[in-house]
Amino acid sequence: MKNKISINSEVSLVEIIISILIFAIAGAVMLNCFGSARFAQMKANDKVEAGNKVQSIAEMIRSFDTSIEADEYLAENFRLLKTTENEKVYVVFYDKYWKLCMEGNEEINNEYFITVKTSTAFADSGELKQFVITSEKIKPYAFINTDKETSKLYEIETKKFFLSYAGR
Amino acid sequence: MNRDKNIKQFSFHAIFVMLLFLILVFLSAMIIMLGRNIYSEINSDRTANYEKRVSLSYVTNKIRQNDKKDCVKIEKLNGENAVVITEAYEDEKYETWIYFYNNAVYEILVTAGTKFNLDDGMKILNVNGFTIEFLKNNLYKFTAKSNTESTEVILNLNSN
Numbered sequence: 001m002k003n004k005i006s007i008n009s010e011v012s013l014v015e016i017i018i019s020i021l022i023f024a025i026a027g028a029v030m031l032n033c034f035g036s037a038r039f040a041q042m043k044a045n046d047k048v049e050a051g052n053k054v055q056s057i058a059e060m061i062r063s064f065d066t067s068i069e070a071d072e073y074l075a076e077n078f079r080l081l082k083t084t085e086n087e088k089v090y091v092v093f094y095d096k097y098w099k100l101c102m103e104g105n106e107e108i109n110n111e112y113f114i115t116v117k118t119s120t121a122f123a124d125s126g127e128l129k130q131f132v133i134t135s136e137k138i139k140p141y142a143f144i145n146t147d148k149e150t151s152k153l154y155e156i157e158t159k160k161f162f163l164s165y166a167g168r
Numbered sequence: 169m170n171r172d173k174n175i176k177q178f179s180f181h182a183i184f185v186m187l188l189f190l191i192l193v194f195l196s197a198m199i200i201m202l203g204r205n206i207y208s209e210i211n212s213d214r215t216a217n218y219e220k221r222v223s224l225s226y227v228t229n230k231i232r233q234n235d236k237k238d239c240v241k242i243e244k245l246n247g248e249n250a251v252v253i254t255e256a257y258e259d260e261k262y263e264t265w266i267y268f269y270n271n272a273v274y275e276i277l278v279t280a281g282t283k284f285n286l287d288d289g290m291k292i293l294n295v296n297g298f299t300i301e302f303l304k305n306n307l308y309k310f311t312a313k314s315n316t317e318s319t320e321v322i323l324n325l326n327s328n
Binding site: 013016017019020023027030031034037038041042044045048049052055056059060062063098 | 181184185188189191192195196199202203206209210213214216217220221224304305306307309319320321322323324
């Protein structure tokens with residue numbers, strides 16, 4: 001009777017420990033799947049929002065008659081990040097709700113940024129300007145894209161020809 | 169004495185096993201609850217995302233398809249801005265009205281100038297809000313709202 005009790009307890013203990021080990025492995029895999037699914041959905045939401053923001057900027061640029069107007073719009077609404085002889089890079093930051101970060105507050109609440117790279121491809125009777133508008137997330141998504149420094153969400157490359165006499 | 173020792177050993181084993189079993193049950197319940205929460209969050213996000221994305225892309229695609237001179241107008245309907253797309257079929261002019269009514273985006277095709285009731289239209293998609301704003305020459309801002317989130321897109325009409 002004494003031995004029977006002892007054997008049953010030991011077997012139960014071993015069984016439970018093995019069960020917990022199996023559970024721990026399965027739980028880790030499940031948590032990873034849950035995390036990946038959640039962050040994939042967040043990335044999908046961000047892609048929609050980024051797409052709308054980038055397209056809106058492209059449409060704004062498209063609506064201008066002259067390159068000066070386009071430059072003025074970019075200078076007013078973006079921060080000039082880099083300028084070379086033929087190229088200018090503008091940047092704007094957004095918080096986690098995709099609200100524009102106020103000037104001076106960009107380094108604290110920023111989560112996403114949009115860069116607009118402008119360059120002159122051709123200038124004769126007018127100016128052919130190239131715009132590359134890119135939206136990125138500053139920190140990569142957990143569980144997905146962990147190997148990258150930033151996470152690119154959406155990019156548009158477009159050209160617009162501005163006539164010298166400001167026609168459309 | 170020996171019997172007492174065995175009873176104590178048995179009690180310790182039983183309690184330890186029960187404790188481990190309880191931990192296992194508790195962690196299983198936690199994982200299930202976590203999975204349920206994540207699934208419901210994903211589902212609600214997906215629905216909101218779908219409503220915002222589809223409503224905006226539907227209207228913008230309709231406008232881009234018909235972006236010809238004097239074909240696209242923004243007019244007031246029931247106090248809200250609505251998109252009016254004019255097309256001609258066999259010398260007859262037809263208007264497609266896209267408007268927000270009763271928490272949904274509606275569309276109706278009528279012969280030009282015909283009066284209609286707002287609920288005569290075909291429901292395209294449920295959204296919590298849909299607004300059309302005029303910004304400046306040919307530039308319009310469309311905003312779709314789902315739950316508490318809203319997203320907007322700016323559209324430039326080439327033709328007008």
